[in-house]
Amino acid sequence: xxxxxVFLPLLFAVQAQADDSxxxxxxxxxxxxxxxxxxxxxxxxxxxxxxxxxNPASADEIQRMVNSxxxxxxxxxxxxxxxxSFADLWTGRIxxxxxxxxxxxxxxxxxxxxxxxxxxxQWSHKLTAAVDYRRAxxxxxxxxxxxxYEPKFEYDSRGFAYGLVQFERDTxxxxxxxxxxxxxxxxKLIVSKPVDLMMDVGPSIRHADYTIGVNETKLGARxxxxxxxxxxxxxxxxxxxxxxxxxxxxxxxxxxxxxTKVGRxxxxxxxxxxxxxxxxxxxxxxxxxxxxxxxxxxx
Numbered sequence: 001x002x003x004x005x006v007f008l009p010l011l012f013a014v015q016a017q018a019d020d021s022x023x024x025x026x027x028x029x030x031x032x033x034x035x036x037x038x039x040x041x042x043x044x045x046x047x048x049x050x051x052x053x054x055n056p057a058s059a060d061e062i063q064r065m066v067n068s069x070x071x072x073x074x075x076x077x078x079x080x081x082x083x084x085s086f087a088d089l090w091t092g093r094i095x096x097x098x099x100x101x102x103x104x105x106x107x108x109x110x111x112x113x114x115x116x117x118x119x120x121x122q123w124s125h126k127l128t129a130a131v132d133y134r135r136a137x138x139x140x141x142x143x144x145x146x147x148x149y150e151p152k153f154e155y156d157s158r159g160f161a162y163g164l165v166q167f168e169r170d171t172x173x174x175x176x177x178x179x180x181x182x183x184x185x186x187x188k189l190i191v192s193k194p195v196d197l198m199m200d201v202g203p204s205i206r207h208a209d210y211t212i213g214v215n216e217t218k219l220g221a222r223x224x225x226x227x228x229x230x231x232x233x234x235x236x237x238x239x240x241x242x243x244x245x246x247x248x249x250x251x252x253x254x255x256x257x258x259x260t261k262v263g264r265x266x267x268x269x270x271x272x273x274x275x276x277x278x279x280x281x282x283x284x285x286x287x288x289x290x291x292x293x294x295x296x297x298x299x
Contacts, residue, residue, distance in 0.1 A: 024058040032062065036069045044069065081120050092116035095269065097294035107136040111292050126150045132290060142290075145169040158188040162200050164222075171211055172288065173277055178208040180244075182222045196228045204244060220246035234261040250278035259296070267296045 024032075028051050035047040048066050052059045081089065096112040113130035127149055134142040148166040155161065166180040184202015204222035209215045224242040231237060241254040257271035275288040 024061045025055065028055055028058070028062075029065075032065050036065065039073075078121055086118075089120075090116050090118045091299065093296055093298050095294045095296040097292050106138075107134070109134040109142075111290075111294060122154050124152045124154070126152070140171070143169070143171045152186075158191065160186050160188075160200075162186055162202070164204075173275075174212075175208045175210050178206060180204060180206045180222075184222070194230050197226070199223065199225045206244065206246070218246040218249065220244055220249075235259070248278075250276075252276040265298045267298070269294050269296055 031047055032044075032051060035044045038044075044066060048062055051062050055062070092115055094112075094114045098110040098112075099108070101107045110131065110133045113128070115126060115128040117127075118125045128147065130144075130146040132142055132144040134140070146166075146168050148164065150162060150164050152160050152162045162182075162184060164180065164182040166182075168178040168180070169176060170178075182202050182204035184200055186198055186200025188196070188198040190197040201221070201223040204220050205217065206220065207215065207217040222242065222244050225240070227237075227239040229237040236259050238257045238259065239255070241252070243253075244251040252274070253276075254274045255271060256273075257269050259267050259269040261267050269292075271292045271294065273290040273292070275290075
């Protein structure tokens, strides 16, 4: 009993010290609340950083305000997704470029692509279409059409499962139609503000109808890589690539691009595309490259 009486004042002192945690100054709280009311994540992070530096004793309370805003924002976003129909919440991008020359030679070239995405809580959907066409003096030197649909299910913050159906037409390589189906798993290797990097891999099946009237179906494996490096608020480097490995055919398609914003929704992009077919019925280890300067619009 005597020992308890001796330590009792110490217990009260510790409790009093815990209760006397420093309060956030009213001016700083008002500054944080104003930033949160504006709803800009960049502004909130900047104000919170300065507030913590000038009020280090209140850093925990400042972070609690930030976390509370993030939780409310996430709950609101998820509620909007749950209540939306499948036709809602789509975003996308249109990219186009081309040229036309007349005189001693008559030549026309068109390059265009479009993709739309819908991101849900766990499910996302992506539709892509592209065309590259070039004709000179009555002869078509390039004719490529592409379309794909890719659903994705995220089972945690980094891992996901994907599906893919794809159509291609490329008479330059020698096929009228090529259909692809694939499914597999992927992982987000890097998730950060400057860099995002993810990859996926899975089995695939491809059916090709060649221009000479022959067709073939092959089983194989597919892998893809997607990199985004935001070099500055207005400049980004992007790299996407996919490979297919079959019994006697290896296919590679790689697209590197450097994009710069020229407006709120408009961007200019310089890209370099490499397509490689190790061997088909009509080609033998052919590299095809295409450089483009295009204008893009985000919606």
